[in-house]
Amino acid sequence: MALFALFFVLPVIWLLLAPSKTADQVVHDWPLSFGSFSQIGHAWSHLISFQNHALLTWMRNSAIYSGGSLVLTLATSVPAGYALALTRFRGRTTLLVVTLISMIMPSATLVLPIFLEMNQFHLIGTIWSVILPFSFYPFGVYLVYIYFATSLPREIIAAARIDGCSEWQVFTRIALPLARPVVGLVAFFSFVGNWNNFFLPYLVLPNSDQFPVQVGLNQLLSSTPSFNPVAGAGLNITIPELALAIIVAILPVLVLFLFSQRSLVSGMLAGATKG
Amino acid sequence: MTLVAMDSATNAVPSRPSRRGAKPRWEGGIASYLFVAGYTVLLAAFGIFPTGYALYLAFTNDRGQFVGFNQFSKVAGDYRFLPAFENIAVYLALWLVMLVVMTVLTAVALRSWVRPGLSSLLRFLYYLPGALAGVASVLVWLFMLDPSVSPAGPLLRAIGQDSFAATLNPSHLPVILFLIAFWTGAGGWIVVMYGALNNISEDVLEAARMDGAGRWKTAWHIQIPMIRKWITYMSILAFAAGTQLFVEPQLLQTASLGRVSPTWSPNQLAYVYAFQQGDFNGAAAISIFLLVLGLVCAGVLVARSDLFKLEEQ
Numbered sequence: 001m002a003l004f005a006l007f008f009v010l011p012v013i014w015l016l017l018a019p020s021k022t023a024d025q026v027v028h029d030w031p032l033s034f035g036s037f038s039q040i041g042h043a044w045s046h047l048i049s050f051q052n053h054a055l056l057t058w059m060r061n062s063a064i065y066s067g068g069s070l071v072l073t074l075a076t077s078v079p080a081g082y083a084l085a086l087t088r089f090r091g092r093t094t095l096l097v098v099t100l101i102s103m104i105m106p107s108a109t110l111v112l113p114i115f116l117e118m119n120q121f122h123l124i125g126t127i128w129s130v131i132l133p134f135s136f137y138p139f140g141v142y143l144v145y146i147y148f149a150t151s152l153p154r155e156i157i158a159a160a161r162i163d164g165c166s167e168w169q170v171f172t173r174i175a176l177p178l179a180r181p182v183v184g185l186v187a188f189f190s191f192v193g194n195w196n197n198f199f200l201p202y203l204v205l206p207n208s209d210q211f212p213v214q215v216g217l218n219q220l221l222s223s224t225p226s227f228n229p230v231a232g233a234g235l236n237i238t239i240p241e242l243a244l245a246i247i248v249a250i251l252p253v254l255v256l257f258l259f260s261q262r263s264l265v266s267g268m269l270a271g272a273t274k275g
Numbered sequence: 276m277t278l279v280a281m282d283s284a285t286n287a288v289p290s291r292p293s294r295r296g297a298k299p300r301w302e303g304g305i306a307s308y309l310f311v312a313g314y315t316v317l318l319a320a321f322g323i324f325p326t327g328y329a330l331y332l333a334f335t336n337d338r339g340q341f342v343g344f345n346q347f348s349k350v351a352g353d354y355r356f357l358p359a360f361e362n363i364a365v366y367l368a369l370w371l372v373m374l375v376v377m378t379v380l381t382a383v384a385l386r387s388w389v390r391p392g393l394s395s396l397l398r399f400l401y402y403l404p405g406a407l408a409g410v411a412s413v414l415v416w417l418f419m420l421d422p423s424v425s426p427a428g429p430l431l432r433a434i435g436q437d438s439f440a441a442t443l444n445p446s447h448l449p450v451i452l453f454l455i456a457f458w459t460g461a462g463g464w465i466v467v468m469y470g471a472l473n474n475i476s477e478d479v480l481e482a483a484r485m486d487g488a489g490r491w492k493t494a495w496h497i498q499i500p501m502i503r504k505w506i507t508y509m510s511i512l513a514f515a516a517g518t519q520l521f522v523e524p525q526l527l528q529t530a531s532l533g534r535v536s537p538t539w540s541p542n543q544l545a546y547v548y549a550f551q552q553g554d555f556n557g558a559a560a561i562s563i564f565l566l567v568l569g570l571v572c573a574g575v576l577v578a579r580s581d582l583f584k585l586e587e588q
Contacts, residue, residue: 001384001397004377008401008462011415014426018418031426076313083310087303095311095318100583102322104512104573105566108519112545112562113325116332116555136317142583167306196409198522203546214410221414222529239424246411257406261399261466 018243019043026239043244046236058216066194069134073190081144082175103138108199115203129204134194140186147182188263192253213249332559346560355538366449367517382468383494401462408459413526416455443531452523464509471502515572
């Protein structure tokens, strides 16, 4: 068990320590030693000067893409999950089955077809080519559906209708206030998934100043002398800078992770009804 | 992977016929359509349309003429096609076996053999690397596999991996990809399996103890069978995701200075078709192969297991 824990933890500790050392120290000192705080500052200034603040631009892009699609995801999946759970309409079962299937299929499956589609409609290189596909989130719809189906008694809805509430009022006054836990859950999974997504933006965004940070990291990697002696020569991007870039890039997700172990379990276990 | 006898498959018979006659008590009228409209548009635009368009491209050529299965036979006959699927198969075999064995054993151990405080700390530690999924995990592991900087350097040297070039030998790729996937993914599944084990009632475990079952017997005969559907769920999701590998081999290819094949995985091959050969029809044909794989997994999971709730019971 302890060995197993080491396997998971050691890389994280190494990653957190690496930016405090010089490239030379990273190689020659004990791998888990701490360098100095001033060295972190040096690594940061090297990193920031890479392509004129590229890292900050990438972080901002990631925030726009993940944030924008999060808003659209919530705006579409919460009402859809609600309607699937608590109303009846023609095509409901079909919509549910298609949702289930697309939720289980890995998102990478559709990336190339989506690229071909974007290419056909000349959307390549626009922010919509990332935000719109990111906003399509069947798993979110399913989570909301399961939540409402299991925790909002239909009698309450029926009573509200008898009292003269319109469908819209039933949704906004009764369902939405109760939906807070599941909204958090959908937001967590959607944000983390989109923040870490690489494949789609890699295909549809050709310019470096549009990259989200994950694609940017790939570019940093190709600019590191240790991994690319030719293109990386003369640049200040060495192992400590790259490690620092990784930390910065995952920071938002890491913060969410620190507080969301419980969400993960309830989200995944909600993938199935208690049997 | 077998999907036999899901425990409550028998009582999950849909109650559709009884509903048809009676008017449902809960309706939404026209408003229902408005509620699902936004999502349906996204589903059509980024789920259904791209699938249909990829199918169209896969059955036509670059002048839009129908060519039957020519695109499929062309890509399947490509000398890089079979190796890409073989690579994935080797990786998947390793990944699935280890994932199932290790997550289940660890979850059982954490549930039954470890003090609750320590167990919760360990689960958190296992789970944390999940935050580094994607590009970050590959970069971290590039360092972990470089004997000159890795904290496991002595271990790497002890097994004969003296340099980064040696560790990143193309033949090691399935193992490397497995390590990365396990590091970022296993913790989350351990947490989920642990949650599922927690749902087993204490009475059942107590009864097993009364009957004289030890820890191993209880784990093997009671706990593991009772979380079987979770193991199936995990396996199918992991299998489906594993067939779609792109980022990890792509980055390793960059870092290996081209020694690793740029068409290591099927998705990479599709990428090369689209971006280097400009052959969108061929790329679409490969996507269709992968789509079918994903669809089969999803279909099996939805149709054969009772994991998903489609109708009110």
